[in-house]
Amino acid sequence: MRVLVFGAGVIGRIYAARLAATGHQVSILARGAKAEQLRESGITLQRGHTAAEAIYPAVLETPQEAGEFDVAFVAIRRDQVGDALADIATVRARIIVSLVNLPLGLAGFGAAVGSERFIPGFPGVAGSLDRKGTLHYLELAQQPTILGNVGGPAGGVEEVGGLLRSAGMKFRTAEDMATWMQSHAVFISAFESAIVATPGGVVSLAADRKATRNAVAAVREGLRALEARGTRAAPAAVRLIFLSLPLWFATAYWRRQLAGDLGRLGLEPHAVATRHTELTQLQDDVLQLMAGTPTPRLDALFNAAR
Numbered sequence: 001m002r003v004l005v006f007g008a009g010v011i012g013r014i015y016a017a018r019l020a021a022t023g024h025q026v027s028i029l030a031r032g033a034k035a036e037q038l039r040e041s042g043i044t045l046q047r048g049h050t051a052a053e054a055i056y057p058a059v060l061e062t063p064q065e066a067g068e069f070d071v072a073f074v075a076i077r078r079d080q081v082g083d084a085l086a087d088i089a090t091v092r093a094r095i096i097v098s099l100v101n102l103p104l105g106l107a108g109f110g111a112a113v114g115s116e117r118f119i120p121g122f123p124g125v126a127g128s129l130d131r132k133g134t135l136h137y138l139e140l141a142q143q144p145t146i147l148g149n150v151g152g153p154a155g156g157v158e159e160v161g162g163l164l165r166s167a168g169m170k171f172r173t174a175e176d177m178a179t180w181m182q183s184h185a186v187f188i189s190a191f192e193s194a195i196v197a198t199p200g201g202v203v204s205l206a207a208d209r210k211a212t213r214n215a216v217a218a219v220r221e222g223l224r225a226l227e228a229r230g231t232r233a234a235p236a237a238v239r240l241i242f243l244s245l246p247l248w249f250a251t252a253y254w255r256r257q258l259a260g261d262l263g264r265l266g267l268e269p270h271a272v273a274t275r276h277t278e279l280t281q282l283q284d285d286v287l288q289l290m291a292g293t294p295t296p297r298l299d300a301l302f303n304a305a306r
């Protein structure tokens with residue numbers, strides 16, 4: 001398939017390299033020094049102790065350069081969407097999938113790019129680039145690529161799902177992507193705020209039962225506020241861990257996750273890199289979603305991170 005990946009950051013590189021390695025015709029849109037670096041060195045992915053060969057997708061600096069695509073994945077940050085939307089709308093692709101944390105503005109995104117070809121999604125991988133340009137990443141068993149099951153072209157979700165599957169990447173569908181993203185934003189903004197606000201970062205947070213418990217309680221508070229406003233927290237596993245199981249159990253579970261690969265490769269690098277960009281924007285989105293419901297624990301975590 002002809003695939004465009006719009007955005008050459010962590011997520012864009014992982015999807016581009018995985019799909020190109022499978023034999024798809026992949027182009028990645030990069031700007032500035034990143035375009036040159038990608039042309040010269042390609043993308044090297046490392047999962048666990050296994051580093052793959054460098055992969056060289058075609059590098060574009062404008063989306064029009066390579067004509068038409070079957071599928072375009074948009075892998076930019078929430079805080080970059082406003083500036084990029086007009087360019088994304090010019091992409092000539094039958095299907096456009098967003099891999100962006102978008103708790104607010106999903107409908108506007110869809111309307112701008114054309115809701116008949118738009119599938120909202122969320123990455124099922126996480127990682128970070130080291131100084132040598134190797135991208136260390138993990139695939140998230142508990143959160144594979146999520147594809148919204150409503151709207152988009154007929155058969156589009158199956159087509160994108162098949163494309164991912166061809167590259168060995170799992171996917172899951174969500175009936176209500178807006179609800180999924182809102183719940184996720186509560187979780188991610190609370191945990192990433194806690195990580196950047198803790199001296200010593202994720203390792204210290206995981207070692208501190210009280211501090212992890214406070215982050216879990218802040219997520220619980222946020223999800224309860226969402227539910228009080230008629231939004232049922234999603235997916236079911238998130239509801240279970242944060243709203244149904246006892247706080248001590250959720251705390252023990254998250255201390256293990258924070259101390260493991262998810263904390264080290266997924267949450268911390270992303271939190272540190274986006275502390276003053278996407279994270280701030282997600283905090284604002286979450287507070288807007290709470291719309292006046294008091295959330296003192298979340299507020300305190302957000303303030304500590306700012």
Ligand SMILES: NC(=O)C1=CN([C@@H]2O[C@H](COP(=O)(O)OP(=O)(O)OC[C@H]3O[C@@H](n4cnc5c(N)ncnc54)[C@H](OP(=O)(O)O)[C@@H]3O)[C@@H](O)[C@H]2O)C=CC1
Nearest residue numbers: 007008009010011075076077078080084100101123126127
């Ligand atoms: N990193 C992770 O582990 C995870 C990330 N996510 C989510 O995935 C999304 C993407 O994150 P991530 O890949 O980490 O973000 P990055 O900041 O690493 O990458 C975003 C990329 O998009 C590029 N970009 C933005 N606007 C444009 C534009 N108009 N034209 C061309 N390029 C553009 C940026 O270029 P430039 O550098 O020049 O600004 C940058 O290379 C986010 O919403 C994030 O929350 C979800 C799960 C895990």
Ligand SMILES: CC(C)(CO)C(=O)C(=O)O
Nearest residue numbers: 101125126188266267270
């Ligand atoms: C993978 C994880 C949990 C952390 O990177 C995430 O979903 C996110 O960053 O939004």
